[in-house]
Amino acid sequence: MPVRIGVVGGGQLARMMIAPAVELGIELQVLAEDDGMSASLAAAAVGDYRDAATVLAFAEGVDVITFDHEHVPQNVLADLVEAGVAVHPGPAALGVAQDKLVMRARLQELGMPQPDWAAVSNRVELQEFLDEHGGRAVVKTPRGGYDGKGVRVVSAATEADDWFAALAEDARGGSLLVEELVDFSRELAQQVARRPSGEMAVYPVVETVQREGVCAEVVAPAPHAGLRLQEVAGQIGVAIAEGLGVTGMLAVELFETTDERLLVNELAMRPHNSGHWSQDGAVTSQFEQHLRAVADLPLGDTTPRERWTVMINILGGPREGTLDERFVGAMAEHPAAKIHTYGKAPRPGRKVGHVNVAGDDLDDAVYQARSAAAAFLD
Amino acid sequence: MPVRIGVVGGGQLARMMIAPAVELGIELQVLAEDDGMSASLAAAAVGDYRDAATVLAFAEGVDVITFDHEHVPQNVLADLVEAGVAVHPGPAALGVAQDKLVMRARLQELGMPQPDWAAVSNRVELQEFLDEHGGRAVVKTPRGGYDGKGVRVVSAATEADDWFAALAEDARGGSLLVEELVDFSRELAQQVARRPSGEMAVYPVVETVQREGVCAEVVAPAPHAGLRLQEVAGQIGVAIAEGLGVTGMLAVELFETTDERLLVNELAMRPHNSGHWSQDGAVTSQFEQHLRAVADLPLGDTTPRERWTVMINILGGPREGTLDERFVGAMAEHPAAKIHTYGKAPRPGRKVGHVNVAGDDLDDAVYQARSAAAAFLD
Incomplete structure (x- = not known):
């Protein structure tokens, strides 16, 4: 039985794992972003979850790694797996949660019911989607959004100009996700x-x-x-x-x-x-x-x-x-x-x-x- | 609102306070008897609860002191109160829980229903109680018993000879508690x-x-x-x-x-x-x-x-x-x-x-x- 669970991220989700861990007799170790985080009682280390060496060192003391959030970069996850660490959820699953365009594509492959959607990389493509969906739609940045951030209801393609401009400056390039406004x-x-x-x-x-x-x-x-x-x-x-x-x-x-x-x-x-x-x-x-x-x-x-x-x-x-x-x-x-x-x-x-x-x-x-x-x- | 509660004793009762403390946002600090105790996750200090200086130093970091057990000596409790520490339960109440003869006397004063009882300091007094109660009774050491320890059903006064002998050697002297065997x-x-x-x-x-x-x-x-x-x-x-x-x-x-x-x-x-x-x-x-x-x-x-x-x-x-x-x-x-x-x-x-x-x-x-x-x- 793995009794040492490492949680990357010290927010309230990690904090609320402390109570059941104590009762179950599981040793919870948290890699917190900072001192004084929500889950600080169980903080075994403080460090940057984007730094592979930091996360690898943290993982040495536990039997399985899990997460308080979905933001750990894929290269860090890959290093963990390569080092033989049990990671749950694994990099492939997390990759779907980390990118809303990937998510929509994978859900489509699985035949899941979802709103009409498209990847749009410029104003023309967005306007085309709007024209096909009654003139209004939801535009989302594929990465980094939460609690309503990175989500915008638009009725004109120009309303996403700033996000397109940001994409153009991003070396990774990429597209925005646009979805039908569901009734x-x-x-x-x-x-x-x-x-x-x-x-x-x-x-x-x-x-x-x-x-x-x-x-x-x-x-x-x-x-x-x-x-x-x-x-x-x-x-x-x-x-x-x-x-x-x-x-x-x-x-x-x-x-x-x-x-x-x-x-x-x-x-x-x-x-x-x-x-x-x-x-x-x-x-x-x-x-x-x-x-x-x-x-x-x-x-x-x-x-x-x-x-x-x-x-x-x-x-x-x-x-x-x-x-x-x-x-x-x-x-x-x-x-x-x-x-x-x-x-x-x-x-x-x-x-x-x-x-x-x-x-x-x-x-x-x-x-x-x-x-x-x-x-x-x- | 006092948010820092100090628990003297690191057993399972202190351990099981951790979960609600986390949810309520109370900072729990435990004075554990040793490393690796049940409540070690919340252990702020390790030391002897019978040592007043140790307990006083521990109390400095909290708003109120409470307990995992009832064994903290009265002189230590008195020192805490004198130093202005909030102690719950307080020394007077705990004193009743610490001595079963004191408990029986106080419950009698409060008019609480309880078994017939007596303080006996020798074989003759115990035999007298036995004779008055059908020849069998429960003998208890007033202090330090738990989970059936320090409790003995006797049908002859000689069966408590070892405890009387121990009392005789104890500088504090004292008596044993004898209680009727309740049906x-x-x-x-x-x-x-x-x-x-x-x-x-x-x-x-x-x-x-x-x-x-x-x-x-x-x-x-x-x-x-x-x-x-x-x-x-x-x-x-x-x-x-x-x-x-x-x-x-x-x-x-x-x-x-x-x-x-x-x-x-x-x-x-x-x-x-x-x-x-x-x-x-x-x-x-x-x-x-x-x-x-x-x-x-x-x-x-x-x-x-x-x-x-x-x-x-x-x-x-x-x-x-x-x-x-x-x-x-x-x-x-x-x-x-x-x-x-x-x-x-x-x-x-x-x-x-x-x-x-x-x-x-x-x-x-x-x-x-x-x-x-x-x-x-x-």
Whole structure:
């Protein structure tokens, strides 16, 4: 049994692996970007994840390497594999998550339902796509975007001029991704876990609510989701995890269209904001499951513990005062709210924690969770 | 909000405070007895808890001191208080937990129901108690006993001769505690949490099954416990916590007699084996609650998450082989079992972890939990 798991990246996802690691008896070692990161309690080293020598040295003390994010360069991943290090998810799978154009092409090969898309390298090609799709579309930079960054809705090809100009200056060249603007009724997320040995575990599909491109709320399981929808979502998750050879947790962000189809929006090959509910709402949390999966240990039960679990992100607010004072107020007013903090200084719009509330009554759980999260901003 | 909690003692109770501390954003610092203790991930110092200078130096870096065990000497506790350190539970309360004769006298003052008892300093006094109680009784050393150690059922006064001899050699002198042998139908445990500001939270009373003096199984809530029994147990817990000024978690071990009375057996002023079920079975685990209570933060909801939760201790078995191999087998066969490890080398009879299983069907939960725990011994 591999008992030493190395996590590259010291953010909140690595932090939230600490609790299940302690309980499972897994030694977690984190390569943090800096001192004082979210996962600093488990930080075994501080260094640059883009530097192969740094990551190789870190890997010497562990049995398997996994990640807090998807930004480790392919050359570093290749060096790890060449050195005989177990890397989960592996470079091939991560490569798909690292480039949205590669992702769209691979999902197309796998026959997955997705929005119309194209690679466009100039204004003319973008205008052509716009003309074919009602004059509006979503333009994305293939690399480096997150939480709404690198995503832009455009109605004229000139609106992407700055990104085309940046591409022209980039020695790697390349294209932008343009996608049809999907007429969706809501967003869903499907998580699955997959071990190197192939065993998989499927979580219930959840509903996610985004605000300004950032995940704001999650309801698990997704309300008004019929058996057919649940099955199709699960099948998409399984097909992508197997098709891309994902190991560890995979999150598939989905659009549910107004004509009741599911289309794949984004992929994440790690624990994901849409799965934070599972810490207090599922028999096995996504963080425990990720550790089990990357260590090739038997996967845990994904059954919800209660009828509904609602997750609300806590965003650092615009007001003065420490987070601590608001924290005490939220605890006093909401004794059933499970508060998870990331150890980050609050800044406007920054995710600094989240709240989970579980219960039989969805309206009440939503109210309690929103109210507890709002107490941090009062 | 006090965000730095110092725990004296690096055993499994301190270890199990790590997970909720990370989620709550509390900085946990442990004074461990040695390197490689259960709670070593959070070990800020290694030293002797009986040495006042060591403990005082450790306390300088934290906002409040609490404990993994009840063995810190009163002179060390007094030095902490004199230095202005917040200590929870405080010396007066801990003094009651540290000496079973003091405990019996204080519970008597509080009017708590308990077995007949006496302080006996020689064979004659013990024989007198035996004669008055049907010829059999339980003799206990007032200090230092745990998990059945320092407890002996005797039917002749001579059976305690060695303990009397040891007392005679001890400069502090003193007496043994003798208690009537209670005719109980089962053992229960009642946990309550109390903040310095007085707020309290009451857990459901649970049934505990001891084997060879060691807690083996817990069923939460206690089956076949009527409302009256639940109320009386809760009232006993509240009265003792208030009467003794306990801060943090208090566990009251109870006998339920064949004539349906509740009698206080033992007290523990810390998270307790009888409350491990709450990690996976209650909205707020006893470890999170203890941190909230000693930091004087608002207490969490104690409601059970599911109908039944069963806790089974994993005892290091007599067989060869590493715990790791058995671990994988238990995980594979019981995906819904929550396994908690203490990071201890297995030795026969040593508590090295526990398993929690929650569900609607008690028989099934007991079967799953016993089966998962047994897999470690196969």
